Amino acid sequence: MRAHLARVDAVLVQALIAAALSFAHLHDIASAAGQDGWKAWAYPISVDLLLVAAWRRLRSGDAKAAGWCWFVVALTASLGANVATAGLLDMNQVPAWLRILVAGWPAVAFLGGTLLAHSARPTAPGTDTELDVEAIEATEGQEDAPELAPGPTQPAFEVQPERPTVPVPTALVDHARKVAAEHHTRTGKPIDTPTLRARLGVPAPMAEAIAAQL
Structure with missing residues (x-):
């Protein structure tokens, strides 16, 4: 345990040292390119x-x-700043192309951060959001109860078995309401049970239980 903690501590110390050096080099490049004050620290x-x-x-x-x-x-931006401060660049006479790159970096970083944060993730066709897979699997195989076997004497009327109660997660019901609202907005008609079952991808008993709660 102590050996593991020692290795972790060494990795953290090394990471902090490398981050501090890289941070300082980027600050020096930005400052030399004309970005003074807080702007040089923001780069x-x-x-x-x-x-x-x-x-x-x-x-x-x-x-x-x-x-x-x-x-x-x-x-490339980080590595370039580290290499440039190794004596390959006159910090008192920064070339114009480097000033242009430094001045244009905020727009590039904003574009990259926005695209990385808001790029759409792929979803399965026919579904609006990812469903609770565990909740669906828990109800898999729950079908209608088998008919009662007749005894030696036939009763005056046949007793129909009660349908088993299918537990429906609250999150799945909320998602079904959204699907039903979207269907009604698009078609002008309430969603029926077969369509709801196809949209949610759940067994028939669960689809009927969800439709009863809409």
């Missing part, structure tokens, strides 16, 4: 936030192309 924060947002998108598994694109952009 490294902007670059690091875009890098983290792109990495989170890559870890989530959605829109990996966009994630890789903005990850490379942010990494």
Whole structure:
């Protein structure tokens, strides 16, 4: 346990040192390019936030192309600032192209952050939102109860078995109401049980139980 904590502490210390150095290099480049005061401190924060947002998108598994694109952009900005401060660039005589890049970075970072935060995630066709899979699987296989076997003497009338009570999650009922409202707005007619079942992808007993609560 102590060895594990020691490894974690070493990784954290190393990450903090690397982040502080990169932060300082980005600040120096922004300051040399004419961004003084609080603006010079905002540039490294902007670059690091875009890098983290792109990495989170890559870890989530959605829109990996966009994630890789903005990850490379942010990494290039960070790595370029670190290399430029290694004596390869005269900090007192910054070229015009670097001033243009630094001045245009806020627009690039805003565009990248917006696209990463608001890009639509793929949904299954025929559904509006992701349903509670566990709730649906819990009711899978619940069909009508079998008819009672006749005894030695036939009763005067046949007793119909009661339909089993199907538990319906509250979240699924709320989602069904949204689906029914959207169907009514689009067609002008109330949604029927077969259509509701097809839209929700649930068994027939659950669809009837949900329709009874709408």
